[in-house]
Amino acid sequence: MQTSVIVVLSVLGALPCILYLALRMISSPRPVRIPFANRHVLITGGSSGIGFELAKLALLEGASVSILARDIARLNEAKVALANSTGKEVRVFSADVKNLKSLSNVATEAGPIDVLICSHGVAIPKTFEDSSLDEINHMLDTNLRGNLYVIKAMLPSLKNRKDNYPASIAIVSSQAGQVGIYGYAAYSASKFGLKGLAESLQQELHCYNVRMSLIFPPDTYTPGFDKENETKPELTKLIGGINKISSAEDVAKKAVDGIKQGKFCIACNFDGWMLGIATMGMSPQPSAINAFAEIFLVGFLRLYALFITWSWYNTLIKWERKKEKHE
Numbered sequence: 196m197q198t199s200v201i202v203v204l205s206v207l208g209a210l211p212c213i214l215y216l217a218l219r220m221i222s223s224p225r226p227v228r229i230p231f232a233n234r235h236v237l238i239t240g241g242s243s244g245i246g247f248e249l250a251k252l253a254l255l256e257g258a259s260v261s262i263l264a265r266d267i268a269r270l271n272e273a274k275v276a277l278a279n280s281t282g283k284e285v286r287v288f289s290a291d292v293k294n295l296k297s298l299s300n301v302a303t304e305a306g307p308i309d310v311l312i313c314s315h316g317v318a319i320p321k322t323f324e325d326s327s328l329d330e331i332n333h334m335l336d337t338n339l340r341g342n343l344y345v346i347k348a349m350l351p352s353l354k355n356r357k358d359n360y361p362a363s364i365a366i367v368s369s370q371a372g373q374v375g376i377y378g379y380a381a382y383s384a385s386k387f388g389l390k391g392l393a394e395s396l397q398q399e400l401h402c403y404n405v406r407m408s409l410i411f412p413p414d415t416y417t418p419g420f421d422k423e424n425e426t427k428p429e430l431t432k433l434i435g436g437i438n439k440i441s442s443a444e445d446v447a448k449k450a451v452d453g454i455k456q457g458k459f460c461i462a463c464n465f466d467g468w469m470l471g472i473a474t475m476g477m478s479p480q481p482s483a484i485n486a487f488a489e490i491f492l493v494g495f496l497r498l499y500a501l502f503i504t505w506s507w508y509n510t511l512i513k514w515e516r517k518k519e520k521h522e
């Protein structure tokens with residue numbers, strides 16, 4: 196009797212170990228470390244908000260840093276602010292991510308790149324019906340096509356890097372790139388597109404030892420966030436606002452840690468970590484430990500997601516009733 200209990204217990208204990216070892220064998224692409232020190236990091240949107248904090252951290256990691264944005268005055272202000280806080284100089288490049296030619300000129304001038312971080316982006320939250328075609332196109336052209344253009348222009352510089360360490364292309368998406376939210380139709384579409392882009396590119400660029408990362412910030416205090424709040428519908432605030440607002444420093448710290456670990460999906464807080472698992476689909480997962488956690492949590496997190504969705508629709512229904520009363 197007692198021996199059979201011992202046998203059952205040891206089989207039960209061995210199963211997770213066997214599963215873990217199997218996951219160690221199959222987790223793909225293989226885990227890597229991506230160093231920042233003494234490497235060239237180019238950051239689009241580096242003059243403001245999350246991109247600015249990323250530039251600061253990259254400098255503190257000992258990287259040589261270039262920042263790219265349109266407005267040269269703001270770029271130079273950022274350069275001064277970064278020099279004041281880190282004692283280090285960045286190179287600035289003025290270009291529009293909508294313009295492939297000017298991005299290619301930057302690539303020529305900037306030289307080889309080891310880590311490319313795309314943090315440029317724009318959000319104009321409004322209902323789809325209230326959004327003009329210009330606003331819709333502006334978001335798609337900046338957030339989605341802008342990333343395709345930046346990567347198109349910079350890929351030769353990543354392949355040209357001087358060391359044998361892996362390179363990284365990290366794209367700042369959004370939690371609105373994992374779940375569609377009222378008021379973010381075009382924005383969400385532009386951010387969801389980045390996931391397909393990153394998954395496909397991870398397969399294509401594997402042979403060049405380039406790792407893709409997607410960063411999924413929640414609402415974050417930045418100049419861009421202040422601007423989007425000017426047009427944000429009340430319902431967007433109610434539905435999207437269940438999450439705590441992060442600081443740009445915090446988001447940048449999570450992003451740099453994740454990029455260095457070669458993570459594909461980078462969450463920025465606990466809700467974001469759960470959201471990442473609930474919406475993971477077939478994303479690559481280099482970490483066996485994370486894969487192990489995902490297998491056991493995905494069902495529970497789907498249940499939690501269903502409850503949140505339920506509360507969102509309750510909010511919607513209440514809002515619709517209130518509107519009917521006033522009409």
Ligand SMILES: NC(=O)C1=CN([C@@H]2O[C@H](COP(=O)(O)OP(=O)(O)OC[C@H]3O[C@@H](n4cnc5c(N)ncnc54)[C@H](OP(=O)(O)O)[C@@H]3O)[C@@H](O)[C@H]2O)C=CC1
Nearest residue numbers: 240243244245264265266291292315316369414415417419
């Ligand atoms: N703040 C938030 O709540 C969240 C933000 N995000 C995402 O994080 C990223 C950064 O956001 P945040 O820091 O708030 O943004 P900010 O508006 O503070 O900064 C945006 C940066 O992108 C640059 N940029 C914008 N358009 C272009 C363009 N066409 N060509 C080149 N550069 C451009 C801006 O410079 P310039 O205007 O001079 O070109 C600026 O440097 C974005 O992708 C955003 O979608 C995701 C989730 C939440």
Ligand SMILES: CCCCCCCCCCCCCCCC(=O)[C@@H](N)CO
Nearest residue numbers: 318369370371413414435469470473500
């Ligand atoms: C299964 C677990 C679920 C956990 C909760 C998930 C909550 C999701 C809320 C999404 C809010 C969208 C924020 C968009 C931020 C953004 O991109 C704008 N600020 C634009 O700049």
